[in-house]
Amino acid sequence: MKKGLIITGSIAVCLLFSGVSALCQGIAPTAEAPRLASAFPAPAVEEHPLMPVLRWAERERPNIAAIRDYTALMQKQERISGELQEAQVLDVKVRHEPFSVYIRFRYPARLSGQQAIFVRGQNDDRVVGHGVGLERIAGTQFLEPTSFLAMRGQKYPITEMGILNLVDTLLRVGYQDTQLPGEVAVRYFEDVRFGSGDSARMCTVIQVTNRTRHPQHMFHIARIFVDKELNLPIRYESYDWPRREGEAPQLIEAYTYLNLRINVGLTDSDFDHRNPRYNFPRDGIL
Numbered sequence: 001m002k003k004g005l006i007i008t009g010s011i012a013v014c015l016l017f018s019g020v021s022a023l024c025q026g027i028a029p030t031a032e033a034p035r036l037a038s039a040f041p042a043p044a045v046e047e048h049p050l051m052p053v054l055r056w057a058e059r060e061r062p063n064i065a066a067i068r069d070y071t072a073l074m075q076k077q078e079r080i081s082g083e084l085q086e087a088q089v090l091d092v093k094v095r096h097e098p099f100s101v102y103i104r105f106r107y108p109a110r111l112s113g114q115q116a117i118f119v120r121g122q123n124d125d126r127v128v129g130h131g132v133g134l135e136r137i138a139g140t141q142f143l144e145p146t147s148f149l150a151m152r153g154q155k156y157p158i159t160e161m162g163i164l165n166l167v168d169t170l171l172r173v174g175y176q177d178t179q180l181p182g183e184v185a186v187r188y189f190e191d192v193r194f195g196s197g198d199s200a201r202m203c204t205v206i207q208v209t210n211r212t213r214h215p216q217h218m219f220h221i222a223r224i225f226v227d228k229e230l231n232l233p234i235r236y237e238s239y240d241w242p243r244r245e246g247e248a249p250q251l252i253e254a255y256t257y258l259n260l261r262i263n264v265g266l267t268d269s270d271f272d273h274r275n276p277r278y279n280f281p282r283d284g285i286l
Contacts, residue, residue, distance in 0.1 A: 048178040049186040053206055053224075057171050060231060064164050069095040069266040072257040074103075078155040079240075079252050085153060092257075093270050094162045098122075100271040101161050104278075111153075115278060118145065118158045119271050127158055128273045130281050139284030140273055155253065163232055163257065170236070173218050182212025194225055194235065199258060202228045203235075213241060220249050227260070234260060 043051050070093075077087040089107040094100070099120040105111040116129035126142040127150045143150040145157040160169075177184065189205040203225040210217045218238070225235035235256040239249035273280040 049184050050174050050178055050208065053186060053208070054171060054174045054178075057167055057174070061164075061167055061171070064167055064232065065096065067096060067164075068263050069093070070163075070260060070262045071264055071266070072260045073106075075254075075256045075258065077251065077254050079250070080153075080155050084251060085155075088153075092161070093266055095266050095271065096164065099159075099162075100266075101158050102271055103158065103161070115273075115280065116150075116158060117271050117273050120159075128280075130284075136281055139281045141284050163234075166233060166236060166255065170224065170233075176216065177210070177218075180214050180216055182210060182214050182217075185209045185211060191228075192225065195258065201234060204228055219252055225256075230260065230262070232257075232260070234258075 043049050072092050072094075074090045074092045075087065076090075078085050086108050088105065088111070091104045091106060093102040099118075101116075101118045103116050105114045111132065113132045114130065116127050118125075118127050123142055125145070127145050128140060128142055129150070130136055130140050131138065141149065145151075145159045151157060185208075187207045187209075189207070192203045192205045194201050194203045206224045206226065208219075208222045208224075210220055213220070220239055220241040222236070222238040224233050226232065227234045235254070237254040238252045240252050242249050269275050
């Protein structure tokens with residue numbers, strides 16, 4: 001049996017208590033792993049190194065879009081206006097048609113229990129949510145997805161959440177990068193064990209490095225963790241160029257989907273703030 005790279009330890013503990021540790025930043029591979037000849041063949045002569053990855057994403061996108069729904073434990077950390085924000089852990093439910101999202105914060109503690117729901121075509125396309133603590137007194141709010149309150153502490157609106165949206169973003173950025181000058185290196189790492197215990201997943205890691213800086217580049221280094229069984233990206237992380245020579249690259253953003261369960265049969269009630277299991281407060285006045 002071929003030995004693969006291993007990411008050990010508790011991902012949740014890392015995100016919650018260690019900040020941007022080596023584990024939170026994914027892997028820093030030191031050993032060469034064989035290229036995946038089947039899924040990611042070498043690019044053709046004079047072809048951009050990103051093209052095999054983009055072809056894979058184009059091929060798999062219809063399969064991802066065909067997934068009816070899924071649940072997961074989502075962990076994310078984002079840099080907003082230059083400041084690395086506190087890591088967040090959320091229970092998420094996603095349905096593709098109509099596009100629907102339910103989130104409930106677990107961490108940080110000050111947000112624990114906060115909930116939000118978005119269903120395209122319902123509630124005037126507004127986010128339905130409520131705060132916790134004293135903010136719960138304001139009741140259930142109906143907010144524009146990009147409004148200040150809905151975006152507070154978030155880099156992207158709830159309307160852009162989910163694995164399919166992630167793939168679409170990666171395709172858009174990837175094709176954009178193929179048009180930019182400069183050297184790009186793409187490496188593939190097989191059999192990366194992501195997580196620990198029963199929740200560990202075997203992944204293929206795609207690492208993209210923009211070696212030449214360009215104003216339109218979104219990152220210096222990006223890594224995509226593709227679950228080998230599900231053939232889905234379950235983690236994305238990106239890094240900016242180091243601020244000074246000799247320093248490590250700065251984390252831009254990281255998103256992880258753990259305990260992913262696909263086609264579980266979510267219903268309208270899973271995306272209804274009147275669901276008694278959610279215990280939303282009465283509608284607010286704002």
